Amino acid sequence: MWLVDPLQPTPATGADFRYTADARSWLAPTLIGVALLIVSFVGWAVDAHQFYFSYLIGWIFCVSVAVGAQFFVIVQHLTKAHWSVVVRRIAEALVWAFPVLALLSIPIFFGMHDLFHWTHHELFDPGSPEYDPVLAGKEAYLNVPFFLVRVLFYFAVWTLIGYRLYTLSVRQDGDPDRSIPARQRSTSAWGLPLMAVTTAFASYDFLMSLDPHWFSTIFGVYFFADSFLSSFAFITLLAVLFQRSGMLRRTISAEHYHDLGKFMFGFTVFWAYIAFSQYMLIWYGNLPEETIWYRIRLENGWQVYSAVLLVGHFIIPFWVLISRSAKRILPLMAFMSVWILIMHWFDFWWIAMPVLRETNPAFHWLDFTSALGLFGIMLGLCLYRLSRHSLVPENDPRLQKSIAFVNV
Amino acid sequence: MLKELTRETKATMGIYEPRRDKVYGLLAEFSDPGALLHAAEGVREAGYKHFDTHSPFPVHGMDRAMGLGNSKVGYITLVGGITGLAVATWLQWWTGGVDYPLDISGKPFFAWEPSIPIMFELTILFAALAAVAGMFALNGLPRPYNPLFYSENFSRVTDDAFFLHVAASDGRFDMEKTEQLLRDLGALYVEVIEDLGTEQGPAGDVRGEAVEKAQA
Known part of the structure; x- marks a missing residue:
């Protein structure tokens, strides 16, 4: 159970901060998630190759949302933000997803031979007809033992930082220890550079190395842009759902959604900026080993998916979220949150799937069952943690200011 | 028609035309930001459109109190x-x-x-x-000349004083009734401001006149 929630349940004191929905609210997504995963494992028997790719995409999607939430909490502490205190607990509950996500990564290690071309030994053997001098040059980094050590390191770091941020915050609910905000800040201070490095390398390992000849130094930033954006979508979605169920009614106001919307808009643009920066430099440099990655995605029907990504991940959210009034309409914000999460998953699908289906782009039912299954489990367990504690950090010195927050 | 439109547009920028008898409007001082906010609400509810508030720092909620709506x-x-x-x-x-x-x-x-x-x-x-x-x-900026500068008290607006100015160009403006309204809203005092243009004589005399008129 430690993997799910390392803390004993703590009651909320404020009536508005109490999780009032019953156990079905978190049990349903978890069980649906488990059921979909079981269906996916059946799919493994049918098409293992497809299963591993679908599973990896769904899994890295969930990891990135949790990573984004961790960045969110860290940034709020480091900037001593007022406005976000009322929604911070949602992100804090999400960061404890890492232990379960680590557990759920196990199928990927069984599928490494299917997923990662660089795990094939003959590539590094000069005597073999399969010998690949380029990949042989990358052997010092791209080898299975080092890969496993790195993954272990990422999850150790993420879990450690997540543990401190989550448990310190929940402890503060019952114990108004004055030193807690300073300790949260110091964890965030050393956590932020570690998060930056581990996130970037995790994106190289799990996504970029699927096409081991290709490289892009901005890829880590691209991954970060996606994950930070999706964390705002996740927080907004949960906040709207809670308020619809009668929780946090007098705590979260249109002002907070307005700010979350500004961040969603800002990071939509940031994502496009980074995605375009990567594309333009490769276009300009015009080096075959780099352009091939885009060429694959602009041929054989992939160009349609690329266009959908551009329109769905940038142009539509840009124009929908640009106006002030749109950011204050709750149903619209909830819709855009779901939209952005779907587009975020689609972005990873667009990065990974051409490796498997270079000439026949299509969705496979396993894409949906594994992504929804993993996301359902992550969401359900996040709600479970939220149900056991107060929905806001009750003794945070900035809570009252956050509730009263108004955009100027 | 065009003149009317120009006048209304300038009024949204805080530039008001003086009346024929040079009266620019009434200036009232309030004790604190809360009183100013309350007064702005009162003046708006009384139906005035041409009025502005002046304070040393931004007052939270003033946009709403003055009924300014969203910025364009x-x-x-x-x-x-x-x-x-x-x-x-x-x-x-x-x-x-x-x-x-x-x-x-x-x-x-x-x-x-x-x-x-x-x-x-x-x-x-x-x-x-x-x-x-x-x-x-x-905002009607830059605006080097503003008739409110004729008021000596008004110089404290960048320091510790809170003012509400109702312009004479407002359709509802009435020397007695508007003054009464401002007093009812808790003004410390109400002052008549006259727009004498930039070329007019020494400011000291002008101010004296205005204060006398207000007291009368």
Whole structure:
């Protein structure tokens, strides 16, 4: 159970901060998630190759949302933000997803031979007809033992930082220890550079190395842009759902959604900026080993998916979220949150799937069952943690200011 | 019609026309930001449109109390941004593709890829300049002359005093009734301001007159 929630349940004191929905609210997504995963494992028997790719995409999607939430909490502490205190607990509950996500990564290690071309030994053997001098040059980094050590390191770091941020915050609910905000800040201070490095390398390992000849130094930033954006979508979605169920009614106001919307808009643009920066430099440099990655995605029907990504991940959210009034309409914000999460998953699908289906782009039912299954489990367990504690950090010195927050 | 429109537009910028007898309006001082906020609400509810508040620092909620609504700067910014985008697209296409095509490592003379950074930058530049220019225009700035400067008390507005000014150009303006309203709303005192133009004699005399009138 430690993997799910390392803390004993703590009651909320404020009536508005109490999780009032019953156990079905978190049990349903978890069980649906488990059921979909079981269906996916059946799919493994049918098409293992497809299963591993679908599973990896769904899994890295969930990891990135949790990573984004961790960045969110860290940034709020480091900037001593007022406005976000009322929604911070949602992100804090999400960061404890890492232990379960680590557990759920196990199928990927069984599928490494299917997923990662660089795990094939003959590539590094000069005597073999399969010998690949380029990949042989990358052997010092791209080898299975080092890969496993790195993954272990990422999850150790993420879990450690997540543990401190989550448990310190929940402890503060019952114990108004004055030193807690300073300790949260110091964890965030050393956590932020570690998060930056581990996130970037995790994106190289799990996504970029699927096409081991290709490289892009901005890829880590691209991954970060996606994950930070999706964390705002996740927080907004949960906040709207809670308020619809009668929780946090007098705590979260249109002002907070307005700010979350500004961040969603800002990071939509940031994502496009980074995605375009990567594309333009490769276009300009015009080096075959780099352009091939885009060429694959602009041929054989992939160009349609690329266009959908551009329109769905940038142009539509840009124009929908640009106006002030749109950011204050709750149903619209909830819709855009779901939209952005779907587009975020689609972005990873667009990065990974051409490796498997270079000439026949299509969705496979396993894409949906594994992504929804993993996301359902992550969401359900996040709600479970939220149900056991107060929905806001009750003794945070900035809570009252956050509730009263108004955009100027 | 056009004159009326100009007057109303200038009034939204805080520039009001004096009455024929040079009366510019009534200036009332309030004790604190809360009283000023309350007074602004009262004046708005009484139906006045031409009034403005002055304080040493921004007062939270004043926009709503004065019924100002949303700022229009955003729309000006959007127009500026779209103009910048169009100018940049034209610039890239005309210079690279029409006026002076250069073959650089076989790249097309005009392509979207290298043009987008310029389009992006000019969008931002034009949008930012439009935002600043729009902010100045909507505030009626720069405004070196303001009849309120005739009031000696008003110089404290950058220090510790909170003022509400009801302009004489407002359709509801009435010397007695407006003054009574301001007093009812808790004004410390009410002062008549006259717009004597910049060329008029020494400010000291003028001020004396205004204060006498107010006391009368």
